[in-house]
Amino acid sequence: MSDEIDPPATGLPEPEESAPTGVSRRGLLGLVGAGAAGLVVGGAAGAGIAVAAKATAAPPSSATYPFYGEHQSGITTPVQEHLHFASYDMMSRTTREDLISLLQDWSYAASRMTQGLDVSATGAVSGPVESPPDDTGEAMGLAAAGLTITFGFGPTLFENAGEDRFGLAAQRPAELQALPAFLGDALDPAQSGGDLCIQACADDPQVAVHAIRNLSRIAFGRAKIRWSQLGFGRTSRTTAAQTTPRNLFGFKDGTANILADDSAALAADVWIASDQPAWMAGGSYLVARKIAMIIESWDRVRLAEQHRIIGRDKGQGAPLSGGDEFTAPDFAATGATGKPLIDERSHVRLAHPDHNNGVRILRRGYNFVDGNNDLGRLAAGLFFLSFQRSPAQFVTLQRALSTDAMNEYIRHVGSGIWIVPPGATAGSYVGAALLA
Amino acid sequence: MSDEIDPPATGLPEPEESAPTGVSRRGLLGLVGAGAAGLVVGGAAGAGIAVAAKATAAPPSSATYPFYGEHQSGITTPVQEHLHFASYDMMSRTTREDLISLLQDWSYAASRMTQGLDVSATGAVSGPVESPPDDTGEAMGLAAAGLTITFGFGPTLFENAGEDRFGLAAQRPAELQALPAFLGDALDPAQSGGDLCIQACADDPQVAVHAIRNLSRIAFGRAKIRWSQLGFGRTSRTTAAQTTPRNLFGFKDGTANILADDSAALAADVWIASDQPAWMAGGSYLVARKIAMIIESWDRVRLAEQHRIIGRDKGQGAPLSGGDEFTAPDFAATGATGKPLIDERSHVRLAHPDHNNGVRILRRGYNFVDGNNDLGRLAAGLFFLSFQRSPAQFVTLQRALSTDAMNEYIRHVGSGIWIVPPGATAGSYVGAALLA
Numbered sequence: 001m002s003d004e005i006d007p008p009a010t011g012l013p014e015p016e017e018s019a020p021t022g023v024s025r026r027g028l029l030g031l032v033g034a035g036a037a038g039l040v041v042g043g044a045a046g047a048g049i050a051v052a053a054k055a056t057a058a059p060p061s062s063a064t065y066p067f068y069g070e071h072q073s074g075i076t077t078p079v080q081e082h083l084h085f086a087s088y089d090m091m092s093r094t095t096r097e098d099l100i101s102l103l104q105d106w107s108y109a110a111s112r113m114t115q116g117l118d119v120s121a122t123g124a125v126s127g128p129v130e131s132p133p134d135d136t137g138e139a140m141g142l143a144a145a146g147l148t149i150t151f152g153f154g155p156t157l158f159e160n161a162g163e164d165r166f167g168l169a170a171q172r173p174a175e176l177q178a179l180p181a182f183l184g185d186a187l188d189p190a191q192s193g194g195d196l197c198i199q200a201c202a203d204d205p206q207v208a209v210h211a212i213r214n215l216s217r218i219a220f221g222r223a224k225i226r227w228s229q230l231g232f233g234r235t236s237r238t239t240a241a242q243t244t245p246r247n248l249f250g251f252k253d254g255t256a257n258i259l260a261d262d263s264a265a266l267a268a269d270v271w272i273a274s275d276q277p278a279w280m281a282g283g284s285y286l287v288a289r290k291i292a293m294i295i296e297s298w299d300r301v302r303l304a305e306q307h308r309i310i311g312r313d314k315g316q317g318a319p320l321s322g323g324d325e326f327t328a329p330d331f332a333a334t335g336a337t338g339k340p341l342i343d344e345r346s347h348v349r350l351a352h353p354d355h356n357n358g359v360r361i362l363r364r365g366y367n368f369v370d371g372n373n374d375l376g377r378l379a380a381g382l383f384f385l386s387f388q389r390s391p392a393q394f395v396t397l398q399r400a401l402s403t404d405a406m407n408e409y410i411r412h413v414g415s416g417i418w419i420v421p422p423g424a425t426a427g428s429y430v431g432a433a434l435l436a
Numbered sequence: 437m438s439d440e441i442d443p444p445a446t447g448l449p450e451p452e453e454s455a456p457t458g459v460s461r462r463g464l465l466g467l468v469g470a471g472a473a474g475l476v477v478g479g480a481a482g483a484g485i486a487v488a489a490k491a492t493a494a495p496p497s498s499a500t501y502p503f504y505g506e507h508q509s510g511i512t513t514p515v516q517e518h519l520h521f522a523s524y525d526m527m528s529r530t531t532r533e534d535l536i537s538l539l540q541d542w543s544y545a546a547s548r549m550t551q552g553l554d555v556s557a558t559g560a561v562s563g564p565v566e567s568p569p570d571d572t573g574e575a576m577g578l579a580a581a582g583l584t585i586t587f588g589f590g591p592t593l594f595e596n597a598g599e600d601r602f603g604l605a606a607q608r609p610a611e612l613q614a615l616p617a618f619l620g621d622a623l624d625p626a627q628s629g630g631d632l633c634i635q636a637c638a639d640d641p642q643v644a645v646h647a648i649r650n651l652s653r654i655a656f657g658r659a660k661i662r663w664s665q666l667g668f669g670r671t672s673r674t675t676a677a678q679t680t681p682r683n684l685f686g687f688k689d690g691t692a693n694i695l696a697d698d699s700a701a702l703a704a705d706v707w708i709a710s711d712q713p714a715w716m717a718g719g720s721y722l723v724a725r726k727i728a729m730i731i732e733s734w735d736r737v738r739l740a741e742q743h744r745i746i747g748r749d750k751g752q753g754a755p756l757s758g759g760d761e762f763t764a765p766d767f768a769a770t771g772a773t774g775k776p777l778i779d780e781r782s783h784v785r786l787a788h789p790d791h792n793n794g795v796r797i798l799r800r801g802y803n804f805v806d807g808n809n810d811l812g813r814l815a816a817g818l819f820f821l822s823f824q825r826s827p828a829q830f831v832t833l834q835r836a837l838s839t840d841a842m843n844e845y846i847r848h849v850g851s852g853i854w855i856v857p858p859g860a861t862a863g864s865y866v867g868a869a870l871l872a
Contacts, residue, residue, distance in 0.1 A: 086808075124750065124751070125739065129738065129739040130738050131739065132736050132738055133739050133750070135686075136686050136731070137682065137686025137687070137750055138669075140682060141679070190810075205641075205668040206669040209668075209669075209803075212814075213684075213731065216812075216814065227807070228808045232518075232641040232642060233574075233642040233645075246573065246574045246575075246576060248572075248645075250573025295572070295649070296653070299569075299653055302565065302566050302568055303561065303566075303567065303569050307565070313561075314560065315560070315576070367642065367645075370806070370807065371664050371665065371806065372661045372663065372664045374626075375660075376524075376652075377661070378649060380649075
């Protein structure tokens with residue numbers, strides 16, 4: 001059979017260096033040829049819509065979000081049901097030109113897949129039968145399913161052990177550093193860091209997996225996956241119309257998240273401001289933390305103690321000071337014994353903006369189950385993702401949680417930080433303003 | 437904090453041995469108390485519906501299927517979108533009484549969860565706050581989502597290395613043996629076998645995960661997870677109204693599956709016949725095979741060669757002899773060169789009933805992605821599940837596939853076989869006729 005296999009290649013043409021706008025040849029072909037591809041278009045392919053979609057209800061699986069725009073999609077987009085997250089390292093001996101071509105090819109493919117299209121106009125089945133298909137095909141017939149693809153650049157892309165591989169060291173933001181060690185960290189390097197990251201979110205897991213698989217394939221010879229994570233059951237919401245989901249501790253999660261229509265909070269806490277270099281203004285910092293939950297221990301904790309640890313009740317998610325889910329917690333309220341109704345070591349108190357100089361972050365995490373361990377326990381937890389205008393916001397909150405009563409039941413096993421550039425303009429690519 | 441944790445316990449009362457109908461105390465309480473639980477009921481809880489549901493369209497996420505009935509649900513039920521499968525081993529020094537109580541407790545909890553209820557009437561939040569909750573809570577507020585829970589008994593439950601732990605050796609069906617070795621097997625014992633299995637399928641992964649998690653918790657001290665697998669993107673269909681999905685090779689899968697309304701095929705190929713012992717008649721044999729796909733190699737194969745290997749075209753799924761997806765393959769048809777249009781080593785030809793003495797099986801597999809390996813390749817594949825009246829059917833087909841051209845791109849890494857007893861009668865438990 002080996003004579004039947006083509007030599008290692010992506011099956012995709014290489015981008016032309018002469019493309020004048022920073023768009024690869026494939027990109028130009030795609031923009032011209034999309035109408036002839038004979039594929040169902042889930043939305044306005046390549047339309048240069050300038051702002052992220054602001055849906056007011058949970059999106060149906062046919063939802064389509066723009067790829068191009070002021071900000072990358074996948075941050076304020078209504079949180080989809082499924083995640084495939086992947087961290088990549090650039091391969092050895094790759095050049096700045098390789099990085100540029102990779103980002104061009106990734107952006108072009110993402111601009112198509114987010115619209116429900118194959119990765120190229122040729123796609124999965126309309127190319128020559130004597131070539132490997134451009135697209136792996138498992139998403140044929142599926143809708144866009146709200147797919148968003150969000151790219152981030154890690155500290156090591158700018159400078160890796162003192163080496164300036166891509167001529168980016170001078171532009172490295174001072175804040176873009178590996179996160180400091182936190183009390184109780186048990187980080188696995190094989191689940192941490194990475195030169196680049198891609199967050200693919202969709203309402204159909206096959207659509208998210210198809211995106212990461214094809215972007216990994218396009219990266220062949222330039223970058224490869226360092227680690228990856230699937231997630232389900234969003235643990236946050238970004239619109240008031242989305243119900244508050246539950247994490248694997250059984251509690252509602254995301255009640256007080258920053259919402260997509262809160263422009264003041266987005267400007268204050270999420271988007272990198274316009275006084276920063278143009279290539280990063282309108283972007284954000286993405287923090288990922290893989291948090292293993294010791295669910296068997298948690299499940300043996302008395303309900304009253306679970307309430308005390310979280311600071312909210314399990315059924316409705318109301319703060320223990322009273323009211324309903326959306327009532328503001330009253331940290332001064334005391335019970336019959338004179339003790340605060342919301343414990344001083346509770347998660348809700350320690351993480352609350354009132355006790356952290358007003359710091360807020362936009363959370364976008366997912367539940368995960370990675371099978372089970374040798375003891376027959378489910379390897380389960382929360383894949384925490386947050387967006388903030390500065391890594392200092394996450395660091396402040398994570399340090400505040402060092403006395404969190406919940407810490408006995410969790411363990412941070414993976415960690416990463418990336419700067420997420422602003423959205424690309426139509427036909428360009430994510431990172432063009434940094435690299436062009 | 438350790439003084440705040442209750443000693444290891446499920447938080448659930450032990451079943452009473454005196455329960456006359458084989459129902460545990462919890463079961464009796466549940467049947468009496470379900471109406472008072474104050475929880476949303478997704479369907480007719482505990483109704484002794486005698487036949488499996490036969491939906492004619494893809495179920496919405498609020499679909500509810502009966503737990504009790506002639507057959508267990510989760511076989512002919514319209515294939516749901518998500519899977520959590522778990523294999524369990526009985527713990528050392530457990531007795532026949534432990535096994536009976538486990539099956540009683542599992543059946544009772546399954547009869548509730550499949551109806552969108554918590555595992556018990558007390559559930560996640562309505563019990564005493566000074567006890568750990570009965571239910572872990574992450575499915576609160578979610579619909580039944582078409583949940584089915586299907587139990588199976590492995591060869592080792594009947595006899596393990598010559599030991600008759602549960603007094604079942606005399607009743608072991610002669611056919612219930614570990615599967616024979618097949619050419620190219622690369623089985624990992626840590627992903628194979630098991631005394632018991634549970635297949636949980638639902639249209640919401642959180643609902644399927646909640647079921648396995650809570651059933652594992654209920655098993656505390658009696659059985660523990662040996663291995664488990666999450667899956668998404670069903671790779672088959674059991675009703676004509678369900679679209680044919682695609683596997684991770686990008687091809688449609690399940691076109692010729694046995695459908696739920698094909699009574700003749702179900703009787704001939706799926707259900708164990710009434711001439712067998714009563715405890716197994718109306719049951720089926722479940723085979724699981726974890727099949728790793730070498731997707732990076734497959735993705736470099738020319739489209740024409742992919743077509744040749746499968747024997748169908750990638751876009752429509754039509755046999756290479758012509759027609760559309762549902763046209764019967766014509767294995768005698770030849771092309772201009774005189775060679776068969778459907779290659780003799782193609783998957784569709786080797787697996788076809790015409791070349792296997794009419795043997796058919798009901799497939800119910802799922803795609804999976806377990807992160808990535810050290811080379812940065814996605815650990816992806818097909819978690820194959822099939823139901824058949826005799827293991828010989830699977831063995832026949834798997835041996836026929838020994839020359840399958842697809843074998844270069846797959847590797848069987850996990851394997852298991854279990855007998856799936858018929859459905860329980862209302863208020864009883866799966867396996868009662870074997871164990872009572």
